[in-house]
Amino acid sequence: MGGARPQDPVRPLVSRSWSRVLGFGLDPTHANARDPLPRAEVERRRQASPLALVVDEVRSVLTSVADASRFIVVVTDADGIILWREGSAGVLRTADRLGFCEGATWTEDHVGTNAIGTALAEQAPVQLFSAEHFEEGQHPWYCTASPVHDPRTGALLGVVDVSGPALTLHPALVALVGTAARLAEAALWRHHEQALRRVRRSAEHVLATTSGPLLLVDDDGWVAHHCGVLVRDRVAAPRADRPVSVPGLGLCLPERVGEGWLVRPGASGSSLRARLHEVAGDTVLDVTGSDGASWRVTLTPRHATVLRALAAATPHGRTAADLSRDLFGDDEHRVTVRAEVSRLRRVVGALVATAPYRLADGVTLVDGS
Template identity: 50%
Template sequence: MSAGGPVAKAPVDVTRLAAVDAARAARLLDEVRAATLAGRRTRLTPRPVIGQSWERVRRSGVDPEHDVRAGLLTREELERRRAASPLRHVLPVLREGLLSVADVAHHIMVVADADGRVLWREGHPSVLRRADGLGFELGADWREDVVGTNGVGTPAVVRRPVQVFAAEHFVRSHTTWTCTGAPVTDPRDGRLLGVVDVSGPLRTMHPATLAWVDSVAKLAEARLRELHLASLERLRAVAAPMLARLEGRAAVVDRDGWTAAVAGMPYAPRIALPKSPSPGPGWLPALGVCTLEPVADGWLVRAGAEPDPDDGARIVLDLTGPRRWTVAVTGSAGSWTHGLSPRHAELLYLLAAAPAGRTAAELAGEVFGDPARTVTVRAEMSRIRRYLGAFLDHRPYRFGADTEVRVLLPDDPRDLLPHSTAPTVLRGRGTPPGA
């Protein structure tokens, strides 16, 4: 960030220093923050995850010297979001894993949705009052590009657990606070559901909080997986006798397209449905022309003739958003859009950047830095092929020769897939690999 070029020696080792002397760690971080934001020479730098966040926040126009209080959600909108959030099903897991310790240690537990809106907030009363003073209230917007580096917005961007210790916060008024957040993702498709965060005054926090919060977030994801499997089992009991009476290709799926049972066709874990499915004839990417009929907690999908590969299709890979990405397909049979997980967005970008294609080993080397991890790559590409199907070739993996592919990128290249460390993505950001 310094106009004179990089002069720092090493990032601050917050974890080790805070475990020994939290007050000294806070003073050192305050010096690093002040020097870095002023562009002055300093012998130490912020940790990479923090320094990269500060760069994003500066580009967003957040003022480090002034609070930003985005408008709170209305009570009606807050309740609507709570009712729609899958995180409501795992509140008991989060409370059991976090609240008892948080209350004793003078922390609070915060659960935010994928948009960074605080949906639930519980914990020690005095800390809740202090959080009110920071604008950390129910319905508040704590996205990184709104309030700066923090334990809700930053984990949502980088898609991994982050502890933001004291002056690692970008906004000065937050620097007496420490937040530790972990993303909670949908175990079915990797979609971000929200962030669980434990926050409190600087003196009450410990570096081990990061592992604790991450573990509880993973327990919540495991519970969501159990609930999903149980719901499919219930739907399967309804689907089996129904499909036994039908001829031709058919499937029963839940409201999100996850398959409970099939007849006359290969099993696929998920059938991509329209964003707002409705009864009647339609077109689905995996099946072609078909008919949807509502059943209990899902849909009966009755397929027509086998679909042919669609020549001359157009694919638009939209990577403009900081947290959400999509692939849209337009062909002779219709149009559809599919939301992408961080890994699928990364893999499709890599394929778009290499029209001649990439082998599984090449993709593994790009994504994981290990060409031997081909099993993982093949599993992910198999999942991608479930919704892109005929539009992707393999051996090597690539978009079909008759498919027009367009990639929409962020206005600022540095905002491209901020979670990714793949060398091709780093070059797309203008960041040398290893920097």
Template identity: 40%
Template sequence: MLGADGTSSADELVEDAVRLRRIYEDGLGSGSAGAPRPVVSDSWQRSLAAHVDPESRLPPLVYQADELREVREHHPLHSVMPLLRSTLVSIADEAMHVMLVTDADGHVLWRDGAHGLLHSADDVGLCEGTRWTEDAIGTNAMGTALALDEPVRIHSAEHLVRTYHDWTCVAAPVHDPDTGDTIGAIDISGPLHTVHPALVQLVTATAQLAENQLRVRLAIADERLRVKNMPHLAALRGAEGALLSATGRVIASEPYGRFPERVRLEEGADRVQLGDGREMAVEPLAEGYLLVPPSRRRGRVVTGAPELALRFTGGAGPRITLNGTETAATLRPAEVLTMLALHPDGLSGDQLTLMLYGDDGNPTTVRGEIHRLRSSLGTDLLLTRPYRLATAPDADFLRVRVALREGRAAEALDACAGALLPRSDAPAVRELRDELTAGLRHAVLDADDAELLHRFTGHPLGEDDLEAHERLLELLGHDDPRRAAVAARAERLLD
């Protein structure tokens, strides 16, 4: 409804909200009060089919605050956030709205806007780290825009979940200019009486501005890739070949016009068949790929494998030693390296995602972490297709595992400084941590070795183990000078 000046008055917006609530209360649009817009009705059906309860209270929280920094850094929209803030935040602040930016899976990664409204937004879960897909919290602008891949406005009781009937939200999807895939959504949300009909056009235009800026950045990256790697094509001396981006786009080719715009590369494949039947060898580069005739494939020159040591057990924090230089590691890279060390034959992106994040993981996050690791450790150490290490690392957790499997409990205890990456919640890391912790404990207890048990009761994994202390007391002689201290510790554990 529009006023005489072409805008919606507060009274008209409230009146429209009342009409929508009558439709909602009358059997979600199936009664005599009328039906919602088709875009809303279809979204309600999808949401209900996903078992969303209209009386739900809040969306699920997926990312904790300490996890968001890394997720944001690896997301492609991170680079255009200054543009989004300069375009939308001042408007949102003045109009008592909040701006939200999601990833392709509907997770809110950024939020900004009217400070007076942020507390109210927190109360209904309009905050960073929450998931706003239709199957998580029903019909809403962010989730429905991602589901339809088009701009959407959801007003008042058009939201399936009753909690949001006092809100109006407008969202538009953002696409990757390289692949065309949806990478996220931009949303403006606020109280239902503050909506303006131009918000849909504003948010849509802002999404297009973001895509244009990403397109410019892509063109710059393409040119850098082309300049850096053109010598590879020149070295073919007239034989056909192509330089590809990391996503398979043809950046340059020889001769021109002999290759399609994009080549689909299967993960781990060293050859690809083009649409016209030609077979080409695939050679990975630091930032893309080179296609050459199989007969012109270059041999890999090995100048000595890098030396890599991983110290990931204990509470001191993970440490990486590369060619004699030790550095501290943050948790995410350590988790990735743990999985790669555990699987020397390599892992696909989907496998690594499942191991680190479970069923709700996003391969884009893993690709970002791999890119970051390759930048810090070197492309000659961390290989792709599949993801794998070029050298067998000296990893403390691997030495513990091997020693336990070979029945060498003392060596396992020597190699273990404590729990494996104790702060990690990655499913596969938790599983390996539990395996090593339980395996070491059982090996020590089964050994019936007083010296070994005494060392274990002073170890981070055994210092609070009452059974180990009691078993040690059984093995120690009554005149053993260590007995009093062990008995005292056991007494404290009983309290």
């Protein structure tokens, strides 16, 4: 950017980011497009973000020293969109001129190398100083960012960032921002435990009169209560019209109870008969439980082919290589097969078991095409 090699080598982190950004075609001499979202969309994203539960705790750690230290605190979602921002009034005004405002997207493909976007790309804490930023307009800044993950699933939820004038950078900020991110994750886990307690309270009247074995789970399949079965942290997310397969319980059809789901063996989950046939040009799967409960799903032709292959397999099931040969005539498409089976299981639930791939115990498939 300066027309000559720097005296000191560029850090590998920065070099990787610059290479990515150059591939996006961004111009380092101009402010690239910010295009902040409308206020209503920012508010919608705030309400939908799990970080809304813990943003006050992040503020309590960081903003108490923001004015004295001349920095601002920023929290984004997993898309790199700034949802919350506060801190030193003077730094906020400078940030506004830079487009570093609520609703703006600060990913690398929008604004070049910056701590938020690079932390999202690297999935790791990042600190950038002055000319390590790609855009020249960001050179007067430092920024320190740390990703925040869902402690239950590991999913990326967003980024906590501290930014300010480059000459005010304090060496303790990396540790401070990292601490704020870890406290946010710990607080999210506490909220998760509180939610499971609410699920248990809402189902107390049923649990008091129901004998095991059973599980009580939340909408995401996290276990709030167990009885008569080896406890697990989580099962497949329950739905009223989809069976789940649970080690020790077998094939079960979840029942809505209070704020959670009761998962237990019984007549409704002991056996399922699935019929594959054509209806008005679509391939549909009609599923009937042994108690008469039934539901219908529409399948893609590929998913119907996978089900037929599994129905024709031996009790030992099919490996990814086996299914690759069934579908493509060779065993070179194993990655594609795994993706297809994963998508199929999101549609038909536990009718399909894995390791190896097969119809679950208690499932009978009839091909009526």
